[in-house]
Structure formats: structure tokens, C-alpha cells
Amino acid sequence: MVERLSRGPAAVSELAKPLAMSLSAVMQHLQVLETSGLVRTEKVGRVRTCQIEPVALQTAEHWINERRSLWERRFDQLGDYLAAQDDDPDSK
Amino acid sequence: MSKHSVTHATFSIDRVYPASPARVFRAFSDPTAKQRWFGTTEGWETKSYALDFRVGGRETCDSIPPGGGVVIAYDARYQDIVPNERIVLSYEMRMGETRMSVSLATMEFKQEAAGTRLIFTEQGAYLDGFDKVEGREEGSRAILETLAKEFEGELASV
Numbered sequence: 001m002v003e004r005l006s007r008g009p010a011a012v013s014e015l016a017k018p019l020a021m022s023l024s025a026v027m028q029h030l031q032v033l034e035t036s037g038l039v040r041t042e043k044v045g046r047v048r049t050c051q052i053e054p055v056a057l058q059t060a061e062h063w064i065n066e067r068r069s070l071w072e073r074r075f076d077q078l079g080d081y082l083a084a085q086d087d088d089p090d091s092k
Numbered sequence: 093m094s095k096h097s098v099t100h101a102t103f104s105i106d107r108v109y110p111a112s113p114a115r116v117f118r119a120f121s122d123p124t125a126k127q128r129w130f131g132t133t134e135g136w137e138t139k140s141y142a143l144d145f146r147v148g149g150r151e152t153c154d155s156i157p158p159g160g161g162v163v164i165a166y167d168a169r170y171q172d173i174v175p176n177e178r179i180v181l182s183y184e185m186r187m188g189e190t191r192m193s194v195s196l197a198t199m200e201f202k203q204e205a206a207g208t209r210l211i212f213t214e215q216g217a218y219l220d221g222f223d224k225v226e227g228r229e230e231g232s233r234a235i236l237e238t239l240a241k242e243f244e245g246e247l248a249s250v
Binding site for chain 1: 099101103105107109110111115116119125128129130132133193210212214216218
């Protein structure tokens with residue numbers, strides 16, 4: 001269900017279709033996701049549409065943390081490289 | 093969803109290496125040495141790496157993340173070099189044709205009793221990153237799947 005939503009907004013009936021679940025079970029699922037702030041639902045006429053709440057997933061903080069860990073990994077590797085050099089007197 | 097946005101952020105990383113500033117600096121200035129620790133990351137495939145270490149010189153690294161697909165490009169220009177003391181460079185990161193960020197990175201090398209303290213500071217302008225489909229799929233799929241499993245467990249026990 002979440003995977004389907006990650007591709008774009010969908011109606012509840014559309015979400016339920018490929019699943020071996022009753023509509024009410026799907027609604028229950030969605031309620032949990034909505035309470036968690038991951039999913040937003042909106043009712044237009046008789047159709048309830050769901051979509052992923054992008055803010056909850058892709059906050060600036062999350063993205064910048066990824067950049068930070070990229071550099072941390074590089075500096076770990078630098079430490080390994082320098083330590084390996086210690087064992088090899090020719091490369092000093 | 094496709095609105096343009098920019099987020100500014102600064103972060104720094106502080107490390108101490110049991111080696112002289114000259115040795116640590118050489119790991120940044122020598123292309124062969126730098127590629128050993130910078131241009132390779134486990135699970136990533138490095139397509140190309142080049143370093144022209146001088147003020148105005150360029151450094152590029154193209155790599156493919158685990159799982160393949162898009163090329164992530166690091167493209168830097170050296171702005172200031174003080175041997176054994178300081179390196180300032182500007183760099184951008186691209187995902188395919190999309191520019192994700194433009195940053196200023198400063199590396200300071202300080203001699204200490206234990207060796208060399210490296211202080212890395214990045215000041216970045218992060219562009220549109222949070223709305224991009226690629227970013228969303230790549231960054232959030234794993235989180236989503238984990239969460240979904242948790243919720244399913246929760247529901248099963250209702």
C-alpha cells in the first residue's frame with residue numbers, strides 16, 4: 001500500500017483493489033498511517049484520496065544528515081588509509 | 093510538488109588522526125592517495141575520478157549508488173590552498189542532470205600532540221531536493237517499508 005502511494009496519490013478503492021483485504025481493513029490501515037503523519041487523506045465528494053506527506057519523509061534535516069554521513073564515511077576511510085600506510089614504510 | 097526551493101545549512105566534522113599534518117595533507121593533495129579513501133565507497137561503483145590539485149583546479153567523481161541507476165556526480169573547484177594547513181573548495185552534487193546542492197567546503201589541518209586535527213566545515217545550498225521523485229524514492233523507500241511492517245504488526249494485534 002505504502003509502495004503504491006510512494007508513486008503518487010491514489011483513491012482508497014484503488015489502494016484496496018490489488019490487496020486481499022476488505023475496504024474497512026484498508027481504512028483501518030490508513031488511519032494508522034494518517035495518525036503517524038506519513039499519509040494525508042482528503043475526501044472530495046464520495047472519493048477519499050490518499051497521498052504520502054512528503055514533509056514527513058523528506059525533511060531538510062534528513063537530507064543534510066545524509067550528506068554529513070557521506071563525509072563521515074570518507075573521513076573514516078581516510079583514517080583506515082593512514083593506518084595502512086603506517087604498516088608500509090615505503091609509502092611514508 | 094515541483095516548486096523550487098532552497099535550504100541553507102552548515103555542519104562540521106572534527107577528526108584527529110595519529111599522523112603529521114604533512115601526511116594528512118598529502119592524502120588530500122596526491123590524486124592516487126586521495127582516490128584510495130575518497131573515490132571509493134563500499135557498494136558504490138566509481139565510474140571516474142580526476143583531481144587537479146591547485147587553486148582553480150577541478151576535482152570530479154562520478155559514481156553509481158548500490159542498486160544502480162542514476163549517476164551521482166561530485167564536481168569541485170579548488171578555491172584556496174595553504175599547504176599542510178587549509179583547503180577551501182566549492183562543489184556541486186548532481187543526480188543525473190539535476191543539480192542537488194552547491195556547497196563551500198573548508199578543511200583545516202591543525203597540529204596537535206596526538207597528531208592532526210582535521211576540521212571539515214560544509215556550508216551548503218540544498219536545492220529542490222525534497223520534492224524530487226528520485227530523491228523521494230531512493231531516500232524513503234526503506235523507511236517506508238520498515239514503518240509499513242511495524243504498522244502491519246500493530247494492526248495484526250488489534
